[in-house]
Amino acid sequence: MMYEQFKIRAEGVGSEVYRFQTKAEALDFIIPFLQKEGVTDAPHGYALWAEGPFLNGIDRTPLHNAVPGLKFEVSRQLAADCLVGISEVGYALTDTGSLVTDQTAVEQRLVSTLAVIHIALIGTDKILNGKMDVFKIINPGNSKYIAFITGPSRTADIERVLTIGVHGPKRLVIIFVDDMGGAN
Amino acid sequence: MKSDFKESISKAVNNTILTGALGKFSEAYKVNRAKAYEGIDFEALRQNIADRKAYAATHIDLLAAAFKIKAEAAGAKVYLADSPEKVKEYILKVARDNNVKTVVKSKSMASEEIHLNKFLEENGMSVRETDLGEWIIQLAGQRPSHMVMPAIHMTKEEVSELFSKAVGERLSTDIPRLVEVARKELRSKFLEADMGISGGNLAVAETGSIVLVTNEGNARMVTTLPKVHVALVGIEKFVEKFEDIVPVLEALPRSATAQLLTSYVSIITGATENTDGSMKDLHIVLMDNRRTEMSKDTKFVQAMQCIRCGSCLNVCPIYRLVGGHVFGSVYTGGIGTILTAWFEQLQNSEDIQGLCIQCGNCKDICPGMLDIPDMIMEIRRRLAVEKGQSFVQKAIFTVVNNRKLFHTMLRAASVAGTPFTSGAFIRHLPFFLSDLTEGRSLPAIAAEPFRDTFKKIKQPKLKEKVAFYAGCLIDFAYPEMGVSLVKILNKAGIEVIFPEDQTCCGAPARYNGAYEVAANNATDNINALLKEDVDYIVSACPTCTVALDHEFISTFTSLGQTEMLPKAKILAAKTIDFSTLVKKLVDEGRLTPTQGRKLGSITYHDSCHLKRTLKVSDEPRELLQKVGYELTEMFECDTCCGMGGSYSIKLPEISGPILQRKLTNIKSTGAAIVAMDCPGCVMQIRGGMDQDGAKIKVMHTVELLAEQLLSDK
Ligand code: SF4
Ligand code: SF4
Numbered sequence A: 001m002m003y004e005q006f007k008i009r010a011e012g013v014g015s016e017v018y019r020f021q022t023k024a025e026a027l028d029f030i031i032p033f034l035q036k037e038g039v040t041d042a043p044h045g046y047a048l049w050a051e052g053p054f055l056n057g058i059d060r061t062p063l064h065n066a067v068p069g070l071k072f073e074v075s076r077q078l079a080a081d082c083l084v085g086i087s088e089v090g091y092a093l094t095d096t097g098s099l100v101t102d103q104t105a106v107e108q109r110l111v112s113t114l115a116v117i118h119i120a121l122i123g124t125d126k127i128l129n130g131k132m133d134v135f136k137i138i139n140p141g142n143s144k145y146i147a148f149i150t151g152p153s154r155t156a157d158i159e160r161v162l163t164i165g166v167h168g169p170k171r172l173v174i175i176f177v178d179d180m181g182g183a184n
Numbered sequence B: 001m002k003s004d005f006k007e008s009i010s011k012a013v014n015n016t017i018l019t020g021a022l023g024k025f026s027e028a029y030k031v032n033r034a035k036a037y038e039g040i041d042f043e044a045l046r047q048n049i050a051d052r053k054a055y056a057a058t059h060i061d062l063l064a065a066a067f068k069i070k071a072e073a074a075g076a077k078v079y080l081a082d083s084p085e086k087v088k089e090y091i092l093k094v095a096r097d098n099n100v101k102t103v104v105k106s107k108s109m110a111s112e113e114i115h116l117n118k119f120l121e122e123n124g125m126s127v128r129e130t131d132l133g134e135w136i137i138q139l140a141g142q143r144p145s146h147m148v149m150p151a152i153h154m155t156k157e158e159v160s161e162l163f164s165k166a167v168g169e170r171l172s173t174d175i176p177r178l179v180e181v182a183r184k185e186l187r188s189k190f191l192e193a194d195m196g197i198s199g200g201n202l203a204v205a206e207t208g209s210i211v212l213v214t215n216e217g218n219a220r221m222v223t224t225l226p227k228v229h230v231a232l233v234g235i236e237k238f239v240e241k242f243e244d245i246v247p248v249l250e251a252l253p254r255s256a257t258a259q260l261l262t263s264y265v266s267i268i269t270g271a272t273e274n275t276d277g278s279m280k281d282l283h284i285v286l287m288d289n290r291r292t293e294m295s296k297d298t299k300f301v302q303a304m305q306c307i308r309c310g311s312c313l314n315v316c317p318i319y320r321l322v323g324g325h326v327f328g329s330v331y332t333g334g335i336g337t338i339l340t341a342w343f344e345q346l347q348n349s350e351d352i353q354g355l356c357i358q359c360g361n362c363k364d365i366c367p368g369m370l371d372i373p374d375m376i377m378e379i380r381r382r383l384a385v386e387k388g389q390s391f392v393q394k395a396i397f398t399v400v401n402n403r404k405l406f407h408t409m410l411r412a413a414s415v416a417g418t419p420f421t422s423g424a425f426i427r428h429l430p431f432f433l434s435d436l437t438e439g440r441s442l443p444a445i446a447a448e449p450f451r452d453t454f455k456k457i458k459q460p461k462l463k464e465k466v467a468f469y470a471g472c473l474i475d476f477a478y479p480e481m482g483v484s485l486v487k488i489l490n491k492a493g494i495e496v497i498f499p500e501d502q503t504c505c506g507a508p509a510r511y512n513g514a515y516e517v518a519a520n521n522a523t524d525n526i527n528a529l530l531k532e533d534v535d536y537i538v539s540a541c542p543t544c545t546v547a548l549d550h551e552f553i554s555t556f557t558s559l560g561q562t563e564m565l566p567k568a569k570i571l572a573a574k575t576i577d578f579s580t581l582v583k584k585l586v587d588e589g590r591l592t593p594t595q596g597r598k599l600g601s602i603t604y605h606d607s608c609h610l611k612r613t614l615k616v617s618d619e620p621r622e623l624l625q626k627v628g629y630e631l632t633e634m635f636e637c638d639t640c641c642g643m644g645g646s647y648s649i650k651l652p653e654i655s656g657p658i659l660q661r662k663l664t665n666i667k668s669t670g671a672a673i674v675a676m677d678c679p680g681c682v683m684q685i686r687g688g689m690d691q692d693g694a695k696i697k698v699m700h701t702v703e704l705l706a707e708q709l710l711s712d713k
Helices: A002-012 A022-038 A062-068 A076-079 A106-111 A129-137 B005-012 B016-036 B041-058 B060-073 B084-097 B109-111 B116-122 B132-140 B157-167 B175-192 B218-220 B242-257 B292-297 B302-303 B333-344 B361-365 B372-387 B393-402 B403-420 B429-439 B450-456 B471-477 B481-493 B515-529 B542-559 B565-574 B578-587 B608-613 B618-626 B652-668 B680-693 B702-708
Strands: A016-022 A046-049 A082-088 A092-093 A097-100 A117-123 A145-149 A171-179 B077-081 B100-103 B124-130 B195-198 B201-206 B209-214 B228-234 B263-268 B281-287 B465-469 B494-498 B538-539 B575-577 B602-603 B671-678 B697-700
Touching: A002 A016, A002 A117, A002 B302, A016 A022, A016 B218, A016 B403, A022 A062, A022 A117, A022 B209, A046 A076, A046 A106, A046 B077, A046 B542, A076 A097, A082 A106, A082 B608, A092 A129, A092 B578, A106 A145, A129 B242, B005 B016, B005 B652, B041 B060, B041 B302, B060 B077, B060 B292, B060 B515, B077 B084, B077 B228, B084 B116, B084 B195, B084 B201, B084 B228, B084 B281, B084 B515, B084 B602, B100 B218, B109 B116, B109 B228, B109 B578, B109 B618, B116 B124, B124 B132, B124 B608, B132 B157, B132 B175, B132 B372, B132 B575, B157 B175, B157 B652, B195 B218, B201 B242, B209 B218, B209 B242, B242 B450, B292 B302, B333 B372, B333 B538, B361 B372, B372 B542, B450 B471, B450 B481, B465 B481, B465 B515, B471 B481, B471 B680, B481 B494, B481 B578, B481 B702, B515 B542, B515 B565, B538 B578, B542 B565, B542 B608, B575 B578, B578 B702, B602 B618, B602 B652, B652 B680, B671 B680, B671 B702, B680 B697, B697 B702
Parallel strands: A016 A171, A046 A082, A082 A117, A117 A171, B077 B281, B100 B124, B100 B195, B195 B228, B228 B281, B465 B494, B465 B538, B538 B575, B602 B671, B671 B697
Antiparallel strands: A092 A097, A097 A145, A145 B263, B201 B209, B209 B263
16 A cells, blocks of 8 residues: 555656565566666666665676676766666655665765666665654664655756756666565 | 836846746646645644744754754864855865865855855856756856746746857757756766855754755765865754754745655765765855844844745746846845845845735745745835935825825815816826826726715614725725715614724835834824724725734834834724625625526636735625626636735836736636725726726626615615
């Protein structure tokens, strides 16, 4: 129910929303997605995957073999040249279709600001009702850079025409995984 | 008013591209905003915001100290600067210390306020605005014309021209393509820059956090990629608690751009790691620039509650006609007038304060609960005190202030006006009223004012009595409205008395900043109206009703005069507008409209004061429908008709187009009659219809009701 509510709101602001039962199923979606979007091992073609619990227990070699441009080390230079950025996020809010996450680690910001396509991974159990709920959980004492992300980057500064992807990502792909535990 | 100011207004009003774009935007905004607020109790939300911001505004020192401790503990450096010079000095020092050559900026009105770009450029730095709208106006060498949409006045053709020059390539006017050019061009600047400058939408004292609310993603880069980050935050941005962010985040995006939430909100608490592993050099500059002083001024402390959403501009009938540049300063519109008076100087608001027609639209939708029209009135008052009034104005008010002379003059005008009258309209009026004929016909001054006619009305002797306050327009131009009112109340078993000593309600003086004159008017009227003990004092002019009900009190309060206040409050408690009183009488069964009449289609125009100050809009509609009219609502039924008292004399170039828009909306309903509750609106709209030639009857509700109720058995 909460997932459906979130999906409606998030799609309403131009996000793409998917849900899978296991990490393996999610990977079965992500790898072909990266291939299809033309990820290559060359500047402007990289896919950068920032560290996070999803990667625990996952053998990265076959992933890299399937998509040679996919990298798990994030640097400023690579991020500037990447096509896709993948990161994990903390919470999803049903009221506005927003993602809320601690991005104190700069890598988390690099892959989610500089990429053309941002893929956000999140456990389905992390959906909350709204800002009030998330403000009870997040703590600026520990999280020095809290980011709310609601859809792709947008502007209406020229003749008030809504245009997607001005500085930040042009696409936001949100992938829910029901069971974030378990390996491949 | 200076002539170059008048010129800039004419230029703006005649810029059809600008007025067309702003007009379309304001229409779309209204619909989209309502949609964004669906399911939200806006009144509760804004009260919540206002309470929290009001607390912050009255505890600035405390919050600033707490903020500094928290933010510095988290690795930021906090600098409190009282003047723009100190801000600039500090930022320059930070830049020099870090050998900064290039700067990227995300949107900051505070930096616009102190012309920071120019200063840094003069000191050898290259500064790049990265918010798309800000970059456009930077390239054009202009000021923002709107605090949320800085380049709202520009067309895609103009933008294409600017971008073509900037990138040295002939570009098309395709908007997505232009946005892509900006993306490419600015991306490299983000990556190269030595310093990032951002603003801040909120500063949280409890945690030392700053909050950035954006859509484009540029603020995230500005705060992440360069090694030095300077956040320039006005001290009106303080809130006490972390949870105070929530209501502001609920309202700001909805009010600003009709979004549920912007694409990005960043809450930054202290320094984070740079991409090379070093720690960010984070400086938070808290700018005062007369904000503390403002917060100590009882009239203006509420301006500290502004969350800079810009929605007051979006609903302002004047802004949508003239745009932002006419305001001549960084902050535009009604709120801009107030901020200019404070952050620059009172003098600088002299011309622009006159642009506000006091319609109250902005007050209704402001999420910070600012009473913009009231603060603009106060600016007017202070300017009048400081400068003295111009000669002509003084002449008018000396006359208005002298009841006998004023009345004699209006009577003289009624006689003198006769030869020039054509039909029911006058083309020329003597003395200061002559400007009124510009662009629309005016009513002839009545041959016999209501005060004389009244004596001839045969009223039954009844126990229950109400006093009628006519106001100048009904007394001298539309006495028939007064006659109708008396007859309707007689029918309900109420005798009407007309206190002879009543005079002008003081609104013309007050709206021109002449508060002393308005206070004299108030005193005269209070004494006149409270002479006899009556249940109600009824008026059929909302401007007068508001004067009796609210403004006498606030005029005395503003002047620090307390003597008449108790009486003013008694008067206020007894004051009632015509439609509310009649509705009550109908509800009580003392007036019974005949059922089943079919009088055809009518449309209703809401007068600003009646709808937004007195909160009356359903009553006249219900009454008109009860007597047999079929109501067809017009588009923007509650948008100002452009009259605004002497506004239409002073700024006919603005009043005219507003009236035209109103006439078009009335005509589009196809109704044969347009009703309204204000003789001022009748004067404006009837005059406009006369010149337009449309055969639509423009009537005060009192006349329409009298036609039916008096023929009822
Ligand atoms: S005055 Fe009110 S409506 Fe205008 S910008 Fe400020 S908060 Fe928004
Ligand atoms: S009161 Fe009306 S005219 Fe004045 S600033 Fe507000 S919206 Fe504009």
